[in-house]
Amino acid sequence: MLSPRDGKVIASVDEAGPEDVDRAVRAARLAFDEGPWPRLPARERASFLFRLADLVEASAEELARTISLEMGKPLRDSLGIEVPAVAKTFRWYAELADKVSGEVTQSSASALALVTREPAGVVAAVVPWNFPLTMAAWKLAPALITGCTVVLKPAEQSPLSALLLADLASKAGLPAGVLTVVNGPGPVTGRALGLHPGVDVVTFTGSTSVGREFLRYSADSNLKRVWLELGGKSPNIVFPDAYDLDAAADTAAWGIFFNSGEMCTAASRLLVHRDIADDFVARVVSRAAAYFPGDPLDPATRMGPLVSAAHRSSVVARVSEAVSGGARLLTGGRACLPDTGGWYVEPTVLDRVDPAMPIARSEVFGPVLSVLTFSTTAEALSLAGDTPYGLAAAVWTRDLATAHHVSRSLKAGTVWVNCYEEGDLTVPFGGAKLSGHGRDKSVHALDKFTDLKTTWLAFP
Numbered sequence: 477m478l479s480p481r482d483g484k485v486i487a488s489v490d491e492a493g494p495e496d497v498d499r500a501v502r503a504a505r506l507a508f509d510e511g512p513w514p515r516l517p518a519r520e521r522a523s524f525l526f527r528l529a530d531l532v533e534a535s536a537e538e539l540a541r542t543i544s545l546e547m548g549k550p551l552r553d554s555l556g557i558e559v560p561a562v563a564k565t566f567r568w569y570a571e572l573a574d575k576v577s578g579e580v581t582q583s584s585a586s587a588l589a590l591v592t593r594e595p596a597g598v599v600a601a602v603v604p605w606n607f608p609l610t611m612a613a614w615k616l617a618p619a620l621i622t623g624c625t626v627v628l629k630p631a632e633q634s635p636l637s638a639l640l641l642a643d644l645a646s647k648a649g650l651p652a653g654v655l656t657v658v659n660g661p662g663p664v665t666g667r668a669l670g671l672h673p674g675v676d677v678v679t680f681t682g683s684t685s686v687g688r689e690f691l692r693y694s695a696d697s698n699l700k701r702v703w704l705e706l707g708g709k710s711p712n713i714v715f716p717d718a719y720d721l722d723a724a725a726d727t728a729a730w731g732i733f734f735n736s737g738e739m740c741t742a743a744s745r746l747l748v749h750r751d752i753a754d755d756f757v758a759r760v761v762s763r764a765a766a767y768f769p770g771d772p773l774d775p776a777t778r779m780g781p782l783v784s785a786a787h788r789s790s791v792v793a794r795v796s797e798a799v800s801g802g803a804r805l806l807t808g809g810r811a812c813l814p815d816t817g818g819w820y821v822e823p824t825v826l827d828r829v830d831p832a833m834p835i836a837r838s839e840v841f842g843p844v845l846s847v848l849t850f851s852t853t854a855e856a857l858s859l860a861g862d863t864p865y866g867l868a869a870a871v872w873t874r875d876l877a878t879a880h881h882v883s884r885s886l887k888a889g890t891v892w893v894n895c896y897e898e899g900d901l902t903v904p905f906g907g908a909k910l911s912g913h914g915r916d917k918s919v920h921a922l923d924k925f926t927d928l929k930t931t932w933l934a935f936p
């Protein structure tokens with residue numbers, strides 16, 4: 477595999493074919509059906525996750541460097557954001573493990589009705605490369621604490637960090653078969669997992685098109701349940717009465733250029749009121765220079781390369797197409813730093829984007845901001861909802877009634893008011909429409925990995 481940093485080979489990784497996937501699923505099946513894991517007291521399962529969290533922290537430098545090398549995230553983010561989030565996720569769910577209870581329902585005096593949460597079985601967790609270990613941890617931690625066993629399939633662009641995590645899980649003492657990592661191309665390895673009759677649950681994060689594939693795999697095999705966290709085209713709506721337009725401009729720039737825009741929640745559509753549009757857009761453009769890309773291993777770099785040469789070409793082509801269609805390029809739009817051999821793109825802002833243009837409707841997954849304008853709240857809401865996605869949105873205003881009206885009206889899994897990308901493990905994360913269904917994080921993630929069982933005890 478090649479590093480996006482300089483296009484050089486950094487490793488070669490074995491690909492798991494259908495037979496390897498079958499072995500991994502059989503091991504997970506055996507560990508679930510006959511092994512100790514689902515039968516352990518929840519507190520004991522938790523102790524493994526606490527150990528894993530400690531080991532992740534102890535290996536933070538190596539994990540962060542590996543992530544930065546394999547997918548290009550700046551070290552300041554892999555070390556400062558991603559790896560701490562992974563340790564925190566394992567610890568948070570370990571703390572939750574023995575606080576999940578069932579129900580005793582009101583039934584007749586001669587019966588006792590219990591509703592218990594049963595672990596769902598063998599889970600296939602299929603994840604993307606943009607937050608390779610955070611996405612994995614969001615799936616693994618709630619699945620493991622409920623007693624499920626997991627086969628993790630990382631993206632082919634980020635296989636190495638997942639292998640390190642598997643090594644740490646083994647050092648934490650997870651019993652054999654409880655967590656297995658299979659690397660390989662999606663249409664081979666991912667497909668084999670999706671179709672495998674031994675898998676009970678697929679939890680997937682990735683593109684909408686591959687999400688559809690997983691629904692087909694399920695229909696064509698054992699009707700395994702499929703949870704989907706998919707793409708987005710999130711609107712960031714700025715009203716003239718925002719508390720602080722400079723803070724809003726800082727956040728608008730960060731919301732699209734953080735992680736090179738390779739974010740499902742990227743603030744890729746700036747919807748700004750016409751009264752302030754010229755001034756506000758100028759403020760955002762002035763911030764773009766701070767994100768000019770650099771070596772991801774340099775601790776000062778705020779934006780790294782894109783994940784692959786093909787992805788870079790696609791992002792640049794999307795910008796050219798928008799400009800040909802009438803959008804105005806305010807900054808960026810080109811591939812850059814050719815001497816590095818890596819896959820860098822300038823931070824890009826496009827003005828005068830028409831809502832019907834492809835750039836306004838479908839995901840770019842790169843550092844490309846599209847600016848659209850509105851005059852009324854109704855127009856803002858209409859523009860905001862005018863994409864097939866419903867993952868996230870933000871609104872900037874000091875008017876509580878506007879904030880409330882807009883946030884309640886938007887079809888989105890998360891709405892931020894006067895902020896962007898805020899949240900923690902206590903709140904659920906997921907989408908609506910073509911952004912998928914089901915929720916990662918929070919206590920609600922347990923719903924994905926448990927079945928409710930009714931036990932009716934009669935006392936004649």
Ligand code: NAD
Pocket residue numbers: 602603604605606607611629630631632660661662663664665666667670681682683684686687689705706707708739740741839841867906907911
């Ligand atoms: P992708 O859909 O191409 O790949 C995701 C995973 O699916 C990878 O492991 C890949 O190997 C596998 N895969 C690919 N083709 C497959 C197939 N035919 N059968 C089975 N498995 C297959 O997505 P990506 O390029 O890795 O990630 C980017 C996408 O992920 C974007 O659309 C982004 O919005 C989305 N994403 C969503 C969230 C969220 O929580 N909603 C978070 C991060 C990324």
